[in-house]
Amino acid sequence: MSIELALPAARQRPLMRALAWLASWRGVLVWAVASRIVVFVGASVVHLVRPHGYFPASTYGSLQNVLGAWDGRWYRMVAAQGYSLVPGHKSDAELTTMLFSKQDARRACIWVCVFPLGFVFSMAYPTSLVFAALALSMIFALRGRWLTAAVLVAVASLARPEGMFLALPLAALALSRRRELSGSARGRALAAVVAGPLAVAGFLVYLAVVFDNIRAWSTAEAAWGRSFRLGGILDAFAQLPADIRGHPWLVRDLGFLVAYLLLLAVAVRLRIGAAWIAAAALLVVLPLTSGTVESDGRFGMVGFAFYWPLARAIRKPWLERGLWVVSLGLLAWWTVALPLANP
Structure with a gap:
């Protein structure tokens, strides 16, 4: 019996629209599912083998513990349960479609899915x-719904302070539409622009009130040998040879930093947008003020301007699919290597 005959007419349209959407995005969904299978299989290998690393073997007593390792332990102290979202979310696809094209959106989503550090999307991290x-x-x-945008960017900024960098693209959008916005709409647009920075400022006020130390977050980072300072970027590279000797996996983060900068150069040539490029650059450059390149690869994962050049510059299908497969292989390897390297 067909779907049309089995369901009432009132329910046919939403279901058919959903099926049509799934059919149109089936290529992306295949890569999304494949990438999560790779991550969970890799995490299962770690759970079963329990390799030696920075943590005792008991740490990997369950799949949840594997994906909740490293900073996930600290996030569990804040929240009773972690969260795990699937990359390639429809929001990413829709955003890219609105800014570029549906074809670019599909390719960008697949890059998000197979990104070599994409296992972090399934860990107990806020990424x-x-x-x-x-x-x-x-x-x-x-869509002109500025207040909703303000709430969402505030949520992102409270989860990770770099969420406030979206203020740059939001400001660029508001300026480009200033002539068509009414007075009240301009006020709502301004609210969206400042929501992220204000959320971070509010968190600092909270630290000052509760802990009597507005720099409590930075002070806590010192326990990991990180302290944010103006000369930190110079120190990050001056100390890099010694740091790599002690932690060889830092080469991975250095490689991602170089790759990110190259992608930004491509983004400039493709005219992705100065605000998006600046926001992405801040994601990977500002953390260097802590004096290390560690985790810089992870910090860049929320930079849309890193995925868009990949989607728009690589046009040969055989090359693109080949790179997706290679990236998926790296995703598998680095998932298994979780006990050895801090993401």
Whole structure:
């Protein structure tokens, strides 16, 4: 019996629209599912083998513990349960479609899915939440729903302070539409622009009130040998040879930093947009003020301007698919290597 005959007419349209959407995005969904299978199989290998690393073997007593390792332990102290979102979320696809084309959106989504560090999207980290909130915030801003965009960018900024960098694309959008916005709409647009920075400022006020130390967050980072200072970027590279000797996996983060900068250069040539490029650059450059390149690869994962050049510059199908497969292989390897390297 066909779907049309089996269901009442009132329910046929939503279901058919959903099926049509799934059919149109089936290529992206295949890569999304494949990438999560790779991550969970890799995490299962770690759980079963329990290799030696920075943590005792008991740390990997369950799949949840594997994906909740490293900073996930600290996030569990804040929240009773972690969260795990699937990359390639419809919000990312819709944002890219609104800014470029549907074909670019599909390719960008697949790059998000197979990104070599994409296992972080399935860990007890806020990365997936920040990614989705930032994408949705910009979508609502593009639709003129500025207050909703303000709430979402505030959520992203409270989850990770770098969420406030979306203020740059939001400001660029508001300026481009200033002539068509009414007075009240301009006020709402301004609210969206400042929501992220204000959310971070509010968190600092909270630290000052509760802990009597507005720099409590930075002070806590000192326990990991990180302290934010103006000369930190110079120190990060001056100390890099010694740091790599002690932690060889830092080569991975250095490689991603170089790759990100190259992608930004491509983004400039493709005229992706100065505000998006600046926001992405801040994601990977500002953390260097802590004096190390560690985790810089992860910090850049919420930068949309890193995925868009890949989607728009690589046009040969055989090359693109080959790179997706290679990236998927790296995703598998680095998932298995979780006990050895801090993401």
